[in-house]
Amino acid sequence: MSHHGSHGYPLTKQMRVERRKFAEERQAEYDKLTLQQKIDRLPPAPGAAKQRARLLRLLEESKKPKPEVKKDQPKAAEGASATPVEVERSFNKKSFKRK
Numbered sequence: 714m715s716h717h718g719s720h721g722y723p724l725t726k727q728m729r730v731e732r733r734k735f736a737e738e739r740q741a742e743y744d745k746l747t748l749q750q751k752i753d754r755l756p757p758a759p760g761a762a763k764q765r766a767r768l769l770r771l772l773e774e775s776k777k778p779k780p781e782v783k784k785d786q787p788k789a790a791e792g793a794s795a796t797p798v799e800v801e802r803s804f805n806k807k808s809f810k811r812k
Contacts, residue, residue, distance in 0.1 A: 748772040 755761045
């Protein structure tokens, strides 16, 4: 990482601290928004296509009713580790899988 900003002058520790603080404040504000508000803030198409698709998918998933969890299933013993097959199945269920 360079010690100089884009204009050639040194980037001081104080400047980095200020930039980071400002970025964290912006991120906190963004995190408070609803999915629809985040979508509305995106630039017009075709810009931000991946982010728009991601937010729309999350919005659709949030509208679907959650499947009920069966209460009569026996729980795994405390401290028992998952088998390699169970670990592989859990990775296959992740939301980053393409449709």
